[in-house]
Amino acid sequence: MNGILPYPLLSLALLLLWLLLNQSVSPGHLVLGSVLAVLASWAMAALRPEKPRIRRPGAALRLLGMVLADILRSNLAVGRIIVRSREPGVNAGFMTIPLDLRNRHGLAVLAIIITSTPGTIWVNYDAARGTLLLHVLDLVDETVWIRTIKGRYERLLMEIFE
Amino acid sequence: MSAAGDLPAWAALSTAFLVLVGAAVTLIGSLGLLRLGTFYARVHAPTLGTTLGMACILAGSALFFSALQARPVVHEILIAVFVTLTTPVTLMLLVRAALYRDRTEGSREVPAAESVSDLPPPG
Numbered sequence: 001m002n003g004i005l006p007y008p009l010l011s012l013a014l015l016l017l018w019l020l021l022n023q024s025v026s027p028g029h030l031v032l033g034s035v036l037a038v039l040a041s042w043a044m045a046a047l048r049p050e051k052p053r054i055r056r057p058g059a060a061l062r063l064l065g066m067v068l069a070d071i072l073r074s075n076l077a078v079g080r081i082i083v084r085s086r087e088p089g090v091n092a093g094f095m096t097i098p099l100d101l102r103n104r105h106g107l108a109v110l111a112i113i114i115t116s117t118p119g120t121i122w123v124n125y126d127a128a129r130g131t132l133l134l135h136v137l138d139l140v141d142e143t144v145w146i147r148t149i150k151g152r153y154e155r156l157l158m159e160i161f162e
Numbered sequence: 163m164s165a166a167g168d169l170p171a172w173a174a175l176s177t178a179f180l181v182l183v184g185a186a187v188t189l190i191g192s193l194g195l196l197r198l199g200t201f202y203a204r205v206h207a208p209t210l211g212t213t214l215g216m217a218c219i220l221a222g223s224a225l226f227f228s229a230l231q232a233r234p235v236v237h238e239i240l241i242a243v244f245v246t247l248t249t250p251v252t253l254m255l256l257v258r259a260a261l262y263r264d265r266t267e268g269s270r271e272v273p274a275a276e277s278v279s280d281l282p283p284p285g
Contacts, residue, residue: 020237075187075214078206082194089203094273115250118191118209121202122250123257133273135257137206 004038006045009054011037052105056159063156070152071117078118078137093139094123097132097146101154106161113153120145173229177222184218191215200271201260205253212249216242 005011011034018033019025054060081088101107111122114134124133136145169177187210194207220238227235264272 017240020240023235023237071213075210078194078210079187079190082190082197082207087199088194089198089200092198092200092203092206094202096273111254112247112250115253116209116213116246118213119206121205121257122254123261135202135205137203 005041007041007051010044011041014040050104052161054160055162059156059159063153063160066152066156067113067117070148074117074119081138089137091139092135092137095134095136095139095142095145097134097149099125099130099132099150099154101158101162102130103158103161106157109161110149110153110157114149169226169229173225177226177229180218180222180225184215184220184222187211187218188215202257205257209249209253212245216245 014037015030015033018036019029022029022033099107099110101110107125111125114120114122119137121135122132123135125131126133134145134149139145191207191210194210195204198204198207220242224236224238261272265275
């Protein structure tokens with residue numbers, strides 16, 4: 001954990017952020033961005049967060065593609081409900097899903113995926129029981145949602161983080 | 163410095179298409195705020211604007227400036243990253259606040275608290 005680069009991925013991401021913000025890959029910006037990235041990762045190290053381990057970068061890419069496709073699909077689905085349905089939101093409801101994922105980073109990513117996908121919102125995670133409370137706009141069949149979240153996202157997230 | 167009039171027709175048309183689609187998707191999301199009945203259902207609607215709506219408008223912006231300056235302009239991707247990371251925080255905060263209020267009021271519409279930490283304080 002010690003050394004010059006306690007969080008190499010974070011530093012790399014910050015350097016990329018700096019270069020994108022300045023829209024330049026000139027040597028000056030490369031040096032300035034690298035210095036800032038290293039300094040920021042030292043500040044991060046002082047907070048001592050639990051270090052995430054990404055075991056399967058390939059699985060992460062697959063998850064990204066899957067999530068983008070799902071976001072597109074659920075945009076269309078929610079849009080159709082809003083425009084076409086005579087009584088929109090009549091099927092909305094809460095549901096509970098038991099999760100096997102325990103890794104904090106995995107849960108954080110799952111929360112972002114579920115909430116940023118239109119039609120589903122992460123409401124509450126019960127850490128003691130490992131259950132997740134969701135609100136779904138089109139709750140016709142609970143098993144479909146359980147299959148989507150457990151089979152598609154959770155399995156990949158467990159491969160990546162655990 | 164070049165003006166928007168210098169843009170080739172294909173770039174101008176695709177930009178217009180992307181921006182219009184993005185705006186339409188965002189409008190549908192806002193319409194959802196109006197049409198949906200309960201608070202929990204309403205929270206779903208604005209996510210249309212923060213996902214597909216945002217993506218289309220940002221893609222239009224990237225295309226426009228790339229064509230205008232004849233070099234790739236992709237820093238819009240940062241907007242997408244930051245919006246995607248911050249929207250869920252706000253939405254979850256709103257939903258949990260609403261859930262807490264409804265549980266405190268003893269509403270039957272929401273699921274009961276499952277663990278002690280979710281219970282509103284007595285009194």
